[in-house]
Amino acid sequence: MLKKLINRIKNKKISVCIIGLGYVGLPLAFRFLNAKINVIGIDSDIAKINKIKSGSSYIENKSFKKNKYYKEFQKKVSNNYTKVGDADVIILCLPTPLSKNNTPNMSLLKNCILKIKKFVKLNQTLILESTVYPGATLELFNLLNSDKKFILGKNFFLGFSPERENPGDKLFSYKSTPKVISGFSKQCLSIVYFLYKEICNKVYKANSIKVAELSKLLENTYRSVNIGLVNEFKIIAKKLNVNIWDIIDAAKTKNFGFRPFSPGPGVGGHCIPIDPIYLSWYMKNKNYNSKIIEISSTLNSSMPVWVCNQIFNYLKKNKIKTNKLLIIGLSYKKNTADTRESPSIDILRKFVNKKFHVEFYDPYVKKYDFESKYFNNKSLNLKSIKKYKKDGIIIIGTNHKNINYKNILENSKLIFDTRGVYSRNKNKKIIFV
Template sequence: MTDWTQASIAKLKSRESLIGIVGLGYVGLPLMLRYNAIGFRVLGIDIDTDKVAKLNAGESYIEHISGQHIAKARASGFEATTDFRRVSECDALILCVPTPLNKYREPDMSFVIDTTDALKPYLRAGQVVSLESTTYPGTTEEELLPRVQQSGLVVGENIFLVYSPEREDPGNPNFETRTIPKVVGGHTSACLEVGVALYEQAIDKMVPVSSTKVAEMTKLLENIHRAVNIGLVNEMKIVADRMGIDIFEVVDAAATKPFGFTAYYPGPGLGGHCIPIDPFYLTWKAREYGLHTRFIELSGEINKAMPEYVVGKLVDGLNEKGKSLKGSRVLVLGIAYKKNVDDMRESPSVEIMELIEAKGAVVAYSDPHVPVFPKMREHHFELTSEVLSAENLATFDAVVLATDHDKFDYELIKSSVGLIVDSRGKYRAPAEHIVKA
């Protein structure tokens, strides 16, 4: 063990290290709060000047993270900055930046590469750099390693490189940053030791693995497992519907088996920053090895087709009432990608809205977590959330339940609307004006 390794571990264990969180979104912000809460000094680094200004004013921009927590962190030493020169002050740098897909469904590594390039001039001996962004196996070695060593630093000797995938589940009250086990892979054994020392202060259980590639593949397997199983149950939904069977009743019944079955429920498609995107990172990388990931690609096709399936059910429901979709007023309930959060990333609800509008209907939405339709890179609606009163609901020809937030008054909706297209299985009892989708 080098002197640098011992010194880094000792500083982390004594909680004297300054932790730098690069990227202050749904992953970076909870991590910042956790390190701050246990007595570390934390510096947040982000290129978004609005985010930095809000955080320094003690305000939150994520619904499930309260402004009180941010204000408390500020009062106890947390600071946010857009100045990458301050990287040199940090003893640990944790990268929590986006890894989206481009229009060809290929990995867009620009955020990771640009961030690493921005850090590069200010890296110094004694630091540990950890990437948390979901990515393809080999990213840490291929993209971060040469950049970190470009100035003459040697990874494993005087600077340490690890990959530790984020496992946040926004809005899930059963888990928090501290209680979700942390997978950590290091480029060398010394890197792993320092990486474990970094995270074991803040997380209850460590899961060390033999390399950064194993850690990268672990994260992909977790998300591919969900994507494939959701694709399976979405396909089963279509078959069950054709046979006149309620797929939600089937899944509930199957879930009573105490072994060998995990319940996955169908929906209007996949959303969020992980499940719709991450499987394609492995698909893309597998091509380099001459392999085709058929399960992944098939599940992707099925899940991608779900918004059109829901709109097809809407067309059928209106048709039964002697109406066309063109010219109808349609309200989409819930535009966040999952219940009880304000996260809009990759939300299938937005695609449903676009499909409805493209077919000539007037589309509106209601979401208690998203009062104003946000600015998005690929989607544009000048809309605000509709009030759910009996009078207002009665002005719509149909309602599409896309995200089943707990704050919705489902009985009011049921009694006030002539047609409900339910993509979440919220209404189990059959009713003439409810179409299962």
């Protein structure tokens, strides 16, 4: 049976069902489509389904519309979980957020498992791409297999392959980025390997599912810790009245043992603010309190408050009276429309609470729903920024590339730069925070 399954993969005679068509699942679907593999798409969000069927993409990669397999895929997208039974491989690409009490929220994955439970069949392969705590992949399979009809490696196959999408990066490709894979057994690993070789140039076989699960947590915890470090250094530099960007420029001339990270107003998205907390929570259940992980997460989450306090204190100290604010960039990172966990939104909220009339300009975010009479929900035209030359302040919240920062500088009275877009500009109306 194993050889038969692998041959079907190599001959592109299989169907892959991707559940969760967001920033991870939708690009993954098109990678398999481009490899001439049949793809079934499932998502519980009707709005997403309708957008796909209408031919519009809700993520930045507009080339999807031009894809020659797009029309074929549109017919196979629905919220119908019975379609799982038509697939050979099921890949879960669902979000794993945090609950209000800062603990892992696995409800989307667990609910999905319960929905597909009666439709899964013998000799299918289940792969998880969602970020989870160690051991969660097997926990989800046990939930699926509560009646014990499946035997892993014999009549059902299980794998984990952490997603490595990079929203906003037009050059991102699995031609250059390796894909980590894992399987419950050698048989499981073989199927997962040959499947991903259809869309990836380089596939790395992790020694176990738990190793692969932890590798994803290490990747993003590494980033969280280093961003936390450079954010603290920004606070230190501010205390000492030194430009943090001058310090980084000097330090990164060292061509060994140092990798520069950029400070900012905090961290956002669905990885860096969340993944370290998953690991920290898991280790508390193992009677270990992680130290550096928790400190960096706490510091990063406090940065929007620090930024706002710096601005409020500056305005007070310099007796600047204004209630007008323009935020440049609402998304959590450059060149994307993704506002999940965005520190710009936290900053926006602080100023709205202070009764500031807040407007925003973001070339990717055209509208943001925020119920307040003090907030303009629609993105400004860049020409309308000129009114901030006489009154009001501007905050650079996101460092998108396709913004005319020179024009903003010329048509502003006071700019608070959280991203270092003016790092080499000594104009006195630029304040780094």
